[in-house]
Amino acid sequence: MAFKIIEGCVNCWACEPLCPSQAITAGTPHFVIDAKKCTECDGAFAEPQCASICPVEGVILDGLGVPVNPPGSLTGIPPERMAAAMAEIRAR
Amino acid sequence: MALTIVSQSGGAAGGCASSGCGSSTDRLAHLPEAIRAKVNNHPCFSEDAHHHYARMHVAVAPACNIQCHYCNRKYDCSNESRPGVVSEVLTPDQAVKKVMAVAATIPQMTVLGIAGPGDPLANPERTLETFRQLSAKAPDIKLCVSTNGLALPAVVDELCQHNIEHVTITINCVDPDVGAKIYPWIFWNNRRIKGRKAAEILIEQQQKGLEMLVARGVLVKVNSVLIPGVNDEHLKEVSRVVKAKGAFLHNVMPLIAEAEHGTFYGIMGQRGPTTDELQRLQDACAGDMAMMRHCRQCRADAVGMLGEDRGHEFTLDRIEHLEIDYAAAMARRAEVHAAIEANRAAQRRQSGEAFVSLASLTRRLPAKPESRPVLMAVASTGGGVVNQHFGHAREFLIYEATAQDVRFIGARKVDLYCTGDETCGEAETSLQKTIRTLAGCEVVLCARIGYEPWGQLEAAGILPNGEHALEPIEEAVTAVYREMQESGRLDQSAPAQQRLSA
Numbered sequence: 001m002a003f004k005i006i007e008g009c010v011n012c013w014a015c016e017p018l019c020p021s022q023a024i025t026a027g028t029p030h031f032v033i034d035a036k037k038c039t040e041c042d043g044a045f046a047e048p049q050c051a052s053i054c055p056v057e058g059v060i061l062d063g064l065g066v067p068v069n070p071p072g073s074l075t076g077i078p079p080e081r082m083a084a085a086m087a088e089i090r091a092r
Numbered sequence: 093m094a095l096t097i098v099s100q101s102g103g104a105a106g107g108c109a110s111s112g113c114g115s116s117t118d119r120l121a122h123l124p125e126a127i128r129a130k131v132n133n134h135p136c137f138s139e140d141a142h143h144h145y146a147r148m149h150v151a152v153a154p155a156c157n158i159q160c161h162y163c164n165r166k167y168d169c170s171n172e173s174r175p176g177v178v179s180e181v182l183t184p185d186q187a188v189k190k191v192m193a194v195a196a197t198i199p200q201m202t203v204l205g206i207a208g209p210g211d212p213l214a215n216p217e218r219t220l221e222t223f224r225q226l227s228a229k230a231p232d233i234k235l236c237v238s239t240n241g242l243a244l245p246a247v248v249d250e251l252c253q254h255n256i257e258h259v260t261i262t263i264n265c266v267d268p269d270v271g272a273k274i275y276p277w278i279f280w281n282n283r284r285i286k287g288r289k290a291a292e293i294l295i296e297q298q299q300k301g302l303e304m305l306v307a308r309g310v311l312v313k314v315n316s317v318l319i320p321g322v323n324d325e326h327l328k329e330v331s332r333v334v335k336a337k338g339a340f341l342h343n344v345m346p347l348i349a350e351a352e353h354g355t356f357y358g359i360m361g362q363r364g365p366t367t368d369e370l371q372r373l374q375d376a377c378a379g380d381m382a383m384m385r386h387c388r389q390c391r392a393d394a395v396g397m398l399g400e401d402r403g404h405e406f407t408l409d410r411i412e413h414l415e416i417d418y419a420a421a422m423a424r425r426a427e428v429h430a431a432i433e434a435n436r437a438a439q440r441r442q443s444g445e446a447f448v449s450l451a452s453l454t455r456r457l458p459a460k461p462e463s464r465p466v467l468m469a470v471a472s473t474g475g476g477v478v479n480q481h482f483g484h485a486r487e488f489l490i491y492e493a494t495a496q497d498v499r500f501i502g503a504r505k506v507d508l509y510c511t512g513d514e515t516c517g518e519a520e521t522s523l524q525k526t527i528r529t530l531a532g533c534e535v536v537l538c539a540r541i542g543y544e545p546w547g548q549l550e551a552a553g554i555l556p557n558g559e560h561a562l563e564p565i566e567e568a569v570t571a572v573y574r575e576m577q578e579s580g581r582l583d584q585s586a587p588a589q590q591r592l593s594a
Contacts, residue, residue, distance in 0.1 A: 010165050011181075012210060014155035017217075018282075045282050052284040055156060055165040074159060076276045077359050085351045085359045 001063025002038035003050060005031050008059040015050035024050060030059075127340070130257055130311055133202045133429065134234060135398050137258060137313060137341060139386050139500055142398045143476035143565075144432045147203040148194050150187035151180070151393040152218045156210035157242050158278040158294060160264075161356035162317060162347055165210075179393060179403065181209070184221040186408060192230060193411045194395055196421035198402070199428035201395075204230075207238040207260075208392035213247050220247075223254040232422050234258065238315070242278060242294055244301025252308050259305055260313045260343075261298055266333050268292040270326050274319065276356070299337070306338035313341040313384065318365045318373055319357070320347070328376055335381035342377055343384035346370050367532070371501060385502045388487075397474050399487050399503060439476055439564045463582055465494045467501065468569050469530050469554075471538035478560050478568050482541035488530060489565065493573035498566045504529050527552045534586060535576075537568055 002023075005015075009030035016024045016031065021044075023037035033050070040063065041048045051060045051068035057075065058067045071079040135142035156165070182190065191204050204226060206212040212219040223235050236258035237251065244261065251259065265271045271291025278290040285293065305312050314334045316327050323330075331342050347364040349357035356362075365373070374383050388399045396402040469488035471480035490501040506526050523545055530536060536554055539561040549556050560568035576582050 008166070012154040012156065012165060013215065014157075014210070014279075047283055049282060052282070053155075053157070053279040055159060074277065075164075075356050076161070077356055082359055089352060 001040055002035035003033050003040060003048060003063070003068070004035070004061045004065075005033055005050075006059055006061060008056055010056055012055065014053045014055065018049035018053060020044040020049065127311065131340075133432075134236075134258060135203060136205070136236075136260075136384075136387070137311065139384070140436070140476070142386050143472070143474055144200065144436060145203070146198055146201040146395075146397045147205060148191065148201055148395040149205050149207050149390065149392050150182055150190060150222060151209050152182050152184055152187045152222050153206055153208055153212040153215035153392075154181045154210045155214045156240075157214040157280075158211070158240055158290075159276050160240075161274055161276065161362075162319075162349060164354040164358075166354060180408060182408070184218055184225065187222050188225045188229065189414070189416075190406055190408075190411055191226060191233065192416045192418055192421070193414050194406055195230060195233060195425065196416050196418070197405070198396065199421070199425040200397075200432060201233075202429070203234045203236060203258075205236045205238060211240050211243070212237050213239045213243040216243070216247055216250070220250055220254065223251075223256065227255050230418060230422075232425060236260070238262070239301075240294070241298030241301045242280070243297075245297055245304055248301060248304045248308065252310065256310065258311050258313070260315055261302055262315045262317070263295075263298050263302075263330055263334060264316050264319070265291070265323050265326055266295055266299070266330050267326060268295060270323050271295055273322050299333075302334060302337050302339060311340045312338070313343060314339045315343045315345060315387075317347050318344050318370060320363060320365050320369060322362070324365070324369070324373060327373060331377035331381060339381065341382050341384050343387050344370065344374050344377060345387055345389055348389065367502070367504065374502075385500055386489075388503060388505070399505070435475070442564055442567060463495045463577065464586065465492050466535065466573060466576060466582070466586070467492055467533045468535040468537060468572060469504070469533040470565050470569070471536070472565060477562055477564055478537045479539050479562055482536065482538040482545055482556065482558075485526075485538065488533075488536070490533065491565065491569045493569050495573075495577070498569045498573070523548060527554065530554055535572055537565075537572065 005024075007030065011026065011030055013026070016026065020041060021037045021039050023034045023039075024031055025034070048062075048068065051062075054060050054069060055074065057069045057071050057073060060068050062068050071082070131137040131141065133141050133145045135145045135147050194201055206219050206222060219237065223237075226233060226235060235254065235256050237256060238260040239262070241261045241263065264274050268288045268291040271294060272288040275291050275294060277284050277286045278294050279285075280290070280293050302312055302314075314330070316323070316330055318324055318327060327344060334342065347357065347362070349355060349362050349364055351358045351361075374385060377383055386398065390398065391401065391403070393403050394401050395406055468491050470478055470491060471482055471485035472478060472489055473480045485506070487503050487505045489503050492499050492501050506522070506529050526545075527549060530549075530552075533554055535557055536549060537557050537560055540558050541549075541556045546556050557572055560571060563571075
């Protein structure tokens with residue numbers, strides 16, 4: 001099983017030096033995880049390192065395709081509150 | 093790669109308030125000579141220096157190890173001018189090239205800071221490599237760094253090796269219960285830690301880092317973001333604590349929070365402080381230590397005088413093929429710096445005389461207890477003089493004059509920051525916006541001013557004054573205050589004006 005970085009990654013480099021398997025590289029349009037190298041940090045760390053420092057919600061998926069950091073989990077902004085604020089801004 | 097990030101954790105800044113610390117000639121006089129020499133040409137550590145010298149930031153540090161509620165790492169707006177926002181992240185080699193290009197083009201640039209867009213010390217290799225190269229190739233540039241402090245104790249010794257004489261730590265609290273409302277998580281010892289525990293670790297590392305720097309003789313400025321209802325009262329305690337530990341300067345900055353920025357505070361409706369609240373808090377902290385009031389909360393890739401950004405002149409594609417003869421540039425820079433120092437010395441002599449004459453004036457006119465303070469706005473492009481056309485000013489320097497002295501209160505930007513596209517918000521003309529920015533001021537000093545703005549300013553209770561063009565600012569403010577005193581305007585209370593919110 002391997003983690004995956006998807007669209008939304010801001011290319012901040014935070015994850016890259018932490019990966020114990022050197023599975024992460026800079027790419028265009030965003031960083032990528034080499035699925036062949038990724039071990040999900042099994043045996044190396046208690047928590048997957050990339051997903052533990054990533055500042056953006058929803059951009060790292062686990063082996064099942066589920067976001068490790070779902071909406072609201074990092075910012076503390078309730079998703080419905082975020083949706084309402086975005087709708088209000090669009091309506092201006 | 094385009095990375096633009098919103099945060100206030102960076103931000104260069106620093107400086108003693110104006111002549112309120114004494115006369116303008118000795119505002120830093122209480123400091124040992126060695127320290128005065130260190131801050132003399134640092135625009136962020138000395139208020140007077142910021143009229144004369146420029147700074148730049150290079151955005152080599154994209155990664156961060158904490159989350160702050162006033163920061164959104166996803167944010168992207170090229171018109172933004174706030175800490176943490178950048179147009180392009182540079183490698184250390186690119187950054188060094190850019191610094192040398194700027195140093196050759198803008199000789200009054202004396203300081204290179206690394207302030208983000210993430211946390212410089214969460215990117216130690218990139219940050220230290222940049223410093224390593226610059227201390228060898230451009231020895232006439234001061235190096236400084238701004239950090240949230242989490243990784244500071246671990247790198248203090250390496251920083252000192254690279255001759256870093258100025259460090260800024262953003263400290264918003266010394267109480268973990270307050271911190272839990274500002275920092276949702278930190279990354280520490282290979283784990284994401286949330287809540288009060290996260291704040292506790294962060295505070296511990298910040299305080300330890302501060303103590304270690306002071307013990308090694310590094311000048312430390314503390315930045316704090318004023319968040320009404322969260323840490324406003326608490327910042328007085330922060331000021332006491334950091335001063336006791338030897339911080340040189342405290343810079344309390346207003347929270348910037350708009351829903352458009354997508355930050356926790358912006359979305360949740362947390363407001364920023366009014367200019368009044370900010371000033372009151374700065375004054376309350378001032379009893380404990382020197383306060384910086386000229387911070388412009390600049391971008392992590394800002395270039396130029398504080399309040400201006402010439403970054404667009406030095407984009408990668410423009411500097412890539414430049415060949416810089418740094419030895420020649422350094423000789424020219426030394427000449428320019430000598431001319432600036434001669435000019436400053438002349439201004440200090442002049443302002444000193446102005447203060448003597450004001451003092452004799454107040455002796456002649458029996459000091460009236462009701463001789464009230466007056467706020468004046470000044471349009472200046474730098475050099476410490478009144479020299480800008482009213483219509484060209486994108487920011488105004490605010491001074492408070494009293495019968496005793498003139499002190500610098502802060503800078504107010506006309507376009508504080510981008511709040512979305514140009515069609516949003518109320519249909520406010522730029523003149524109306526400027527007048528709103530000047531709320532609370534009774535006079536605006538500028539080099540020249542047009543007929544229409546003159547009328548509208550007067551109607552708003554603000555007196556335009558173009559009679560002191562090219563005069564040193566504090567001397568001009570003193571002269572206008574004296575005129576107001578003599579004409580009896582100070583016997584009347586200040587004209588009623590709307591309070592301005594930040």
